[in-house]
Amino acid sequence: MKKIIAYIICLALIVSIVPASPVSALDWKGNVSVTKHDSYNKDGQFFMSFTVHNTLEGYTGAYSLYFVYAKLLNPSGKTVTEWSSQTVPKQESKKINYGYDYSGLDTGKYTLVLDVKYGDFKTDVWQWKYTIDHTKKSSSVTFGDYEKELDKNGKELHIMKLTIKDAKGQKATYKILDSSGNLVYQWVGKEFDTNNWSSSFRWNGWLNNERGANSRQLASGTYTLQVTITGSNKIFEKDYNLRITQEAKG
Secondary structure (H helix, E strand, O other), rough: OOOEEEEHHHHHEEEEEEEEEEEEHHHHHHHEEEEEEOEEEEEEEEEEEEEEOOOOOOOHHHHOOEEEEEEEEOOOOOEEEEEEEEEEOOOOOEEEEEOOOOOOOOEEEEHHHHHHEOOOOOEEEEEEEEEEEEEOOEEEEEEEEEEEEEEEOOOOOEEEEEEEEEEEEEEEEEEOOOOOOOOOEEEEOEEEOOOOOEEEEEOOOHHHOOOOOOEOOOEEEEOOOOOOOOOOOOOOEEEEOOOOOOOOOO
């Protein structure tokens, strides 16, 4: 097999193919071949697609089958994931697609290892390796609209809408700063389970977001919502000119 290099633009993934090599193979090696198809993206996953061809003749039972195994290794050689094994009967071909969400993986060179094993001879393996040059996308925060509403107790809430992308598996820290840069409220969210998260940050206008005798309501003015994402050194922020309605003291 000649070396083929396919440049995959989506997800910043570059795939290079290492020629097939026998780990331990008998004369059956001429009866198996693999065709690699174009890689593609679907539903947030990057797929590598292959067709395995079994041209064996004159065998029956397990001896007429090829068993196909696949796993993804990280840059250190540790297994990231493995896929269920597939079987290819004699004189048949099977197309197999291996998909994975690479967005939570660190930047580096990953390897998809494709092993084809003959019948019950599980030590006889024909192997292909595909290097995936993965660059992790930087997280981003986009600030949306601001609005006010009342909570279930009829108290004022300041709502700041935002969208956070490419932060799956990470956490966001939200801070409210006054016009002098003093921290008045901080909150750490849960890990994102998606790479496209849209929601809102809510603040009641009180120090530490807590009403009561041990806190105090802040005055109207300019406040900054500051957002940071774990694994990133970027700071995202936006200023808001807030009119904070003072609650009656009882």
